[in-house]
Amino acid sequence: MFYKLLFSYDMKNAHVISIGNELLIGDTINTNASKIGNYLTESGFEVSRGFTIPDNPHIIRKQVLRSLKIADLTIVTGGLGPTHDDVTKKVVAEIFESELVEHAPVMEHIESIFKKRGFSLSASNREQAMIPQACEVLFNKMGTAPGMWFHRNGNYLALLPGVPYEMEYLMEFEVMPKIKTVFPEQDVWVTEYFKTAGIPESTLSDRVGSLEEFVANGVGIAYLPNPSGVTIRISANGNTPEAAGGKLKILRSQLNERAGDYIYGKGKNLKLAEVIGTILKEKNLSIAVAESCTGGFVANEITNIPGSSAYMKGGIIAYSNEIKIKTLSVDADDINREGAVSKTVAIQMADGVSKAFNADIGISTTGIAGPGGATPEKPVGLVWMGFSIQGYNFALKAIFTNNRLINKERTAMVVLECIRRQLLGIQGTPYELKPHYP
Amino acid sequence: MFYKLLFSYDMKNAHVISIGNELLIGDTINTNASKIGNYLTESGFEVSRGFTIPDNPHIIRKQVLRSLKIADLTIVTGGLGPTHDDVTKKVVAEIFESELVEHAPVMEHIESIFKKRGFSLSASNREQAMIPQACEVLFNKMGTAPGMWFHRNGNYLALLPGVPYEMEYLMEFEVMPKIKTVFPEQDVWVTEYFKTAGIPESTLSDRVGSLEEFVANGVGIAYLPNPSGVTIRISANGNTPEAAGGKLKILRSQLNERAGDYIYGKGKNLKLAEVIGTILKEKNLSIAVAESCTGGFVANEITNIPGSSAYMKGGIIAYSNEIKIKTLSVDADDINREGAVSKTVAIQMADGVSKAFNADIGISTTGIAGPGGATPEKPVGLVWMGFSIQGYNFALKAIFTNNRLINKERTAMVVLECIRRQLLGIQGTPYELKPHYP
Numbered sequence: 001m002f003y004k005l006l007f008s009y010d011m012k013n014a015h016v017i018s019i020g021n022e023l024l025i026g027d028t029i030n031t032n033a034s035k036i037g038n039y040l041t042e043s044g045f046e047v048s049r050g051f052t053i054p055d056n057p058h059i060i061r062k063q064v065l066r067s068l069k070i071a072d073l074t075i076v077t078g079g080l081g082p083t084h085d086d087v088t089k090k091v092v093a094e095i096f097e098s099e100l101v102e103h104a105p106v107m108e109h110i111e112s113i114f115k116k117r118g119f120s121l122s123a124s125n126r127e128q129a130m131i132p133q134a135c136e137v138l139f140n141k142m143g144t145a146p147g148m149w150f151h152r153n154g155n156y157l158a159l160l161p162g163v164p165y166e167m168e169y170l171m172e173f174e175v176m177p178k179i180k181t182v183f184p185e186q187d188v189w190v191t192e193y194f195k196t197a198g199i200p201e202s203t204l205s206d207r208v209g210s211l212e213e214f215v216a217n218g219v220g221i222a223y224l225p226n227p228s229g230v231t232i233r234i235s236a237n238g239n240t241p242e243a244a245g246g247k248l249k250i251l252r253s254q255l256n257e258r259a260g261d262y263i264y265g266k267g268k269n270l271k272l273a274e275v276i277g278t279i280l281k282e283k284n285l286s287i288a289v290a291e292s293c294t295g296g297f298v299a300n301e302i303t304n305i306p307g308s309s310a311y312m313k314g315g316i317i318a319y320s321n322e323i324k325i326k327t328l329s330v331d332a333d334d335i336n337r338e339g340a341v342s343k344t345v346a347i348q349m350a351d352g353v354s355k356a357f358n359a360d361i362g363i364s365t366t367g368i369a370g371p372g373g374a375t376p377e378k379p380v381g382l383v384w385m386g387f388s389i390q391g392y393n394f395a396l397k398a399i400f401t402n403n404r405l406i407n408k409e410r411t412a413m414v415v416l417e418c419i420r421r422q423l424l425g426i427q428g429t430p431y432e433l434k435p436h437y438p
Numbered sequence: 439m440f441y442k443l444l445f446s447y448d449m450k451n452a453h454v455i456s457i458g459n460e461l462l463i464g465d466t467i468n469t470n471a472s473k474i475g476n477y478l479t480e481s482g483f484e485v486s487r488g489f490t491i492p493d494n495p496h497i498i499r500k501q502v503l504r505s506l507k508i509a510d511l512t513i514v515t516g517g518l519g520p521t522h523d524d525v526t527k528k529v530v531a532e533i534f535e536s537e538l539v540e541h542a543p544v545m546e547h548i549e550s551i552f553k554k555r556g557f558s559l560s561a562s563n564r565e566q567a568m569i570p571q572a573c574e575v576l577f578n579k580m581g582t583a584p585g586m587w588f589h590r591n592g593n594y595l596a597l598l599p600g601v602p603y604e605m606e607y608l609m610e611f612e613v614m615p616k617i618k619t620v621f622p623e624q625d626v627w628v629t630e631y632f633k634t635a636g637i638p639e640s641t642l643s644d645r646v647g648s649l650e651e652f653v654a655n656g657v658g659i660a661y662l663p664n665p666s667g668v669t670i671r672i673s674a675n676g677n678t679p680e681a682a683g684g685k686l687k688i689l690r691s692q693l694n695e696r697a698g699d700y701i702y703g704k705g706k707n708l709k710l711a712e713v714i715g716t717i718l719k720e721k722n723l724s725i726a727v728a729e730s731c732t733g734g735f736v737a738n739e740i741t742n743i744p745g746s747s748a749y750m751k752g753g754i755i756a757y758s759n760e761i762k763i764k765t766l767s768v769d770a771d772d773i774n775r776e777g778a779v780s781k782t783v784a785i786q787m788a789d790g791v792s793k794a795f796n797a798d799i800g801i802s803t804t805g806i807a808g809p810g811g812a813t814p815e816k817p818v819g820l821v822w823m824g825f826s827i828q829g830y831n832f833a834l835k836a837i838f839t840n841n842r843l844i845n846k847e848r849t850a851m852v853v854l855e856c857i858r859r860q861l862l863g864i865q866g867t868p869y870e871l872k873p874h875y876p
Contacts (some may be wrong), residue, residue, distance in 0.1 A: 016462075017492075023456075024485040026475030027662055027671060027706075030468055033490065038466030047462040048497075052454075052471065052488030082640075116837070142840075165841060224465055233465060234537070289755075295741025296734035299755045303733025306809050306842055308757075315755040316729075317737045323795060324754045327765070357761060371744050404744055 006351050011237075012186055014045040015071040017063055018052045019078035019088055032077045034168050038268070043179050044071060046239065055079055056102045060091045067093075068155050073179070075171075078162035081147040082124040088159055089132065089148070096150060098134035103146070106137060109114035110144045114378060123328040135159075138174035142166045149178055189237045190244035193268040194255055197229040197417040198430025204230055206257045214251050219356060221251065227409045229417075231268070232259075261426050264417065272416045273301045273308075279423045280311040280361075285390075287419075289315035290349040290359035292340065293383055297408040298415060313357040318349065328352030341366050341378055343436045346386030346395040354388045362388040363419065365411050369404045383411050389422055396433040449675075450621060452483040453509040454814040455501055456490045457516035458600060470515045470605050477609045481617050481674060482624040483511060485789055493517055495542040498529045506533075506593050511617070513609075516600035518583040520562040521703045526597055527570065527586070533731045534588060536572035541584070544575060548582045573597075576612035582605045587616055594620060606713065625656070625675040628682035631706040632693060635667040635855040636868025642668055646696050654687050659689065663675050667710070667855075670697075688707055693785075699864050702855065710854045711739045711746075717861050718799075723828075726795035727847035728766050728787040731805035735846040736853060751795040756787065766790030777806050779816055784824030784833040792826045807842045821849050827860055834871040 016036050022028040037047045048071070051149065053059050060079070067074040079088030093100055107129035114121050124308055128144050138158065145161040147170040158175050160167045179186075196204060201223055211221055224231040234251045237242030256263065265275045272426030280287060289298050299315040302308055316327050321340055325328040329352040334344045346366050354362025374380045379401040387393065392408030398414060400407045417430040429435060454474050460466040467780040468490065486509070491497050498517070505512040517526030531538055535597030547568035552559050566582050569575055576585030576596065583599040585608040596613050598605045617624070634642060639661055651658055656675040661668055664704055672689045676682030694701065702713045718725060723731045727736050737753040740746055754765050762768040767790040772782045784804050792800025813820045819838040825831065836852060838845045866871060 018488075022662060023472070024475050024488060025475075025479045026472035026485075027660070027669075029472045034464035034467045036460070037462050039464075041463045047464075048492065050456075050462060050488075050490030054486065083643075119638075133743070147752075167843070222460070222465065224460075225519065225765065260723075291734075294738075295746070295750070296729075296737030296755070297741075299734030300738045300846075303735075303757070303807075304846075305842060308733070309811075312733070312755075312757050314761045315734065317734070317750075317753040317755070319741070319747050319750050319752040320795075327794070346869045356765070360578070369741075373747075405742060408738075408742075437546075 004292060007302055011044060011046040011072070011274040012072040012183060013048045014040045014073045015067040016040075016047060016050045017067060017076045018050070018162075019055060019060060019076065021054050021356070023027075023052050023078075024054055025307040031164055032162065032313060035164070035168055036075050036077070036171060038343040039176060040073070040075070041305040042189055042234075043176060044183070044188045055085045055087060057087045057091050060088060064092060064095060068152060068157055071155065072183070073156045073158075075158050075160065075175070075322055076289065077160045077167055080128075080142070080159060082122070082128055088276075089130075092148070092150065092157070093132035093134070096132060096152070098132040100322060103129050103131040103137055105139070106131065106146050109139070109141075111146060117165045125249050130364060136391060138170050139403065140166055140170055142169045149175075151182070187237045187239060188241050189196060189235055190241055190248060191233060191235040192248060192266055193270075193271050194232040194234070194263045195229060195265055195267070195272070196232065196262040197264055197272055197413050197420075198264045199259075200431075201225045201229065201230045201342070204232070204262065207267055207418075208232070208255060211251060212256055214254065215335065219247050219251065227406050228413050229272070231430055232263075256292065261421075261428070264420055271301070271305065272413065272420065275316060276302070276416055276419055277305045277308055279420065283400075283423065285360040286311050286313050286358075288291050288353045288359035289365070290353035290362065290364040290386075291317050292317060292324070292349070292365055293366040293369040294408045294411050295319065295369075298363070298365065298412045301412050301416070313359040316353055316356070324349060326357060329355070339378070341368060341382060341384055343395045343397065347386035347388070347393050347438050348386070350386030350388040350395075351393055360390050361419065362386075363415050365415060367407070367411065369407045370402055371404065383407065385411065385415050385418070387418065387422070388421075394435045394437050396435060398431065398433055449482065449484040449623060450510040451486045451508070452478045452511045452513065453505040454478075454485060454488045454507060455512060455514045455873065456488070456495060456600075457498060457514065457564055458490075459492050461490050461516075466514040466794050469602055470600065473606055474513050474515070474609060477614065478511070478513070479673075480627050480629060480760065481614060482621070482626050493525060495524045495525045495529050495610035497635065498526060499533065502530060502533060502595070504694055506590060506595055509593065510621070511594045511596075513596050513598065513613070515598045515605055518566075518585075518597060518599045520560070520566055520582070520806070521530070527568075530586070530588065530595070530597060531570035531572070534570060534572040534590070538568040539571055541567050541569040541575055543577070544584050547577070547579075551582055570644055572591070574790070576608050576616075578604055578608055580607045580620055581857070585612060587613075589620070592787075625677060626682055627673050627675045627681055628679055628686060629671060630671040630686060630690065630704060631708075632670040632672070632701045633667060633705070633708050633710070634670065634697065634700040635702055635710055635851050635858075637668065637700045639663045641667050642670070642697060642700065646670070646693060649689060649692055652692060657685050657689060666851050669706070670701075677826060696868075699866070701860075702858055709743065710851065710858065712743050712759075713748060714740070714854055714858055714861075715743045715746055717858065721861065723798040724749050724751050725799040725801070726751040726791045726797075728791035728800065728802040729755050730757060730762070730787070730803055731807040732803040732846045732849050733757065733807075736801070736803065736850045738851050739854070751797040754791055754794070762787060765794065777816070779806060779820060779822055781833045784822035785826070785831050785876050786824070787825030788826040788833075789831055798828050799831065799857065800824075801857065803833065803849050803853060805845070808840055808844045809842065819845055823853050823856070825856060825860070827857075832873045832875050834867060836869065836875060
């Protein structure tokens with residue numbers, strides 16, 4: 001891992017406390033702590049410590065008291081549910097010597113959720129609308145457990161539910177605005193994520209270099225690899241977003257100069273399928289997919305994007321040769337001669353699906369996802385990907401890994417990145433795979 | 439979250455320390471802590487605390503000293519790499535007042551790795567073979583950073599690299615055997631996971647009850663909800679795996695008696711699609727899917743299972759009405775009259791796909807995944823699911839959430855669980871949804 005000068009000395013200090021035996025035992029992976037770390041870092045905090053503690057009132061009390069003393073801001077997740085193990089609220093109410101009183105808007109909200117689902121309200125659900133008087137409610141539109149915001153002697157404490165999307169909603173729409181209000185003088189960190197696809201981390205870092213000449217004085221760069229591509233993270237601090245962003249200018253332009261063709265967009269959670277969607281909408285083009293080895297993964301990625309019905313015509317999951325022939329007009333003789341995992345079949349599938357769905361672009365996948373199905377000539381990980389772009393047909397061949405799920409993910413990345421490059425007129429293919437023509 | 443008597447009082451106590459700025463910032467999700475938590479829990483420890491701390495020698499020193507005093511066993515990951523940020527080894531060598539000396543077998547191993555990759559060895563790579571005299575080496579076959587095992591006054595400390603598969607290798611093949619040697623009298627914990635679908639956590643726990651009469655004396659039960667179902671975890675300790683397993687007998691049979699119909703199988707990582715696959719293979723039946731709102735998610739779940747090509751004929755992702763009519767023989771008049779999100783269209787899609795793919799079972803989804811597409815009568819989250827099981831046709835209607843991705847996941851769970859119940863002749867539908875007939 002390659003990290004430079006992440007924290008400066010005058011930053012405010014934050015603690016993240018994750019409550020739950022299931023986290024300590026390892027039944028649940030603590031994704032909340034990372035998400036919260038991201039939010040706090042971007043709003044200028046040094047996240048100096050993370051704690052994972054059990055559902056034990058005594059331990060919760062001790063840790064919250066300690067963090068409240070040391071940290072400018074403490075975020076606590078978990079233990080706000082309706083069961084009797086959920087003790088966080090009670091413990092914190094005691095710390096603030098504050099009574100629990102019913103909060104009418106929260107009660108109304110809980111009732112409306114239950115009414116909508118057709119369930120009746122239990123006593124423990126009603127209990128969730130009881131709020132310590134000492135706090136401000138962080139109204140949780142996504143669920144029944146409200147968040148809470150406390151302060152003492154200039155130190156702040158937020159309690160958030162452990163359900164990831166509820167926590168995230170509250171961080172984004174309740175905690176972040178509060179932070180801006182109570183820490184107005186805070187240096188902000190501006191972080192930008194550049195997402196790449198179809199280039200290995202080592203090649204990318206060779207191309208970009210360490211950029212050491214630009215990395216100093218509260219400016220940093222990091223490479224974050226994962227199966228769907230490498231993310232480059234750059235960050236800088238300053239009094240204002242503009243001042244911090246200004247420091248990134250040269251880094252940003254160097255990045256674009258050195259690796260621009262590989263960067264499909266900016267934003268930590270940006271998906272390649274979203275970028276493709278934007279391009280397709282701009283160019284008023286439609287797409288359809290024919291999947292064998294990816295079995296729906298590519299279509300699922302495309303349809304995960306809200307509004308994708310505007311350009312996604314649909315797809316065929318053609319696991320059997322019979323369906324490839326019948327629905328996608330693949331030539332039975334070609335299957336017999338070259339096999340279903342072949343250039344010819346890949347191209348015919350892409351061409352066939354574009355015609356069957358009356359789409360401008362057809363893409364296809366056929367391969368040996370594994371663990372079974374390999375032959376001496378066709379190993380696990382071999383994938384042919386077919387493209388039919390307004391009648392321009394070709395295929396790419398790759399050999400990925402021994403892992404079925406990673407093979408699906410990699411295939412989807414290569415297929416989508418190839419489409420991106422074609423639509424934008426960018427030279428070259430992902431991983432510099434050689435194009436094969438009919 | 440509902441956890442009972444997870445830990446008994448005479449258990450040894452473990453701390454997990456995760457080192458790395460990237461964890462605090464949230465660029466990396468801390469999967470290591472969960473994995474280690476699993477290992478330690480199964481080998482009889484109470485994991486009482488997790489700490490995430492920065493790459494800072496002073497803070498590392500303080501935390502390691504503290505844990506070494508409190509915890510019987512401390513596992514530290516991270517900070518053992520070749521860069522100058524990796525300071526863990528030096529700090530711990532200082533704590534043990536121990537000199538670093540070159541370890542010949544480790545040096546040989548590092549050299550051979552570099553030779554194989556065709557790289558030359560840098561000074562910082564050589565540095566990795568320098569080991570504190572006070573420790574035993576945990577030989578890392580998977581990488582260049584060796585693990586280390588220390589002890590002081592009956593307290594033990596392991597340093598492991600942060601790379602997940604290297605950490606896992608060392609836990610499994612080096613740390614676990616050491617634990618058995620130095621804590622021979624330690625009880626083992628046996629854990630079993632029962633997976634359910636189509637029943638809310640609250641209903642499930644009402645049905646099962648707290649099982650308080652059986653939960654005591656080192657036996658525990660926990661409910662772990664997530665969007666694809668609720669997992670019930672039971673665990674017990676004993677001198678031997680057999681003794682511990684014996685204590686689970688009555689819990690296991692009570693669970694099966696009270697909630698057996700909802701339990702689709704055992705195993706933490708078991709997937710519903712895998713269970714369906716096994717049943718389909720046994721009954722020699724095939725399946726095909728027609729997806730609108732789930733856009734490939736259901737097919738992807740089914741095809742994630744190795745060997746699924748034996749029963750999965752394939753599917754159609756029919757985002758447009760045109761395709762529903764053309765490929766799935768849905769009646770255009772019915773679409774006009776009732777809309778694409780309707781009972782009639784769902785049933786016709788399921789029936790149509792079973793015929794088009796010549797499959798025994800056809801399933802379909804059509805709904806408003808969101809965030810767009812809602813009307814006053816058809817809110818975001820409304821989904822119709824169609825079933826055609828050897829000619830027996832019906833549909834289920836549900837209203838899920840406002841979240842597009844969760845709606846896809848929930849829909850897939852309900853559809854697959856409904857198929858499981860039908861195939862096994864289990865009464866009732868997931869979430870007790872009312873069946874609608876043509």
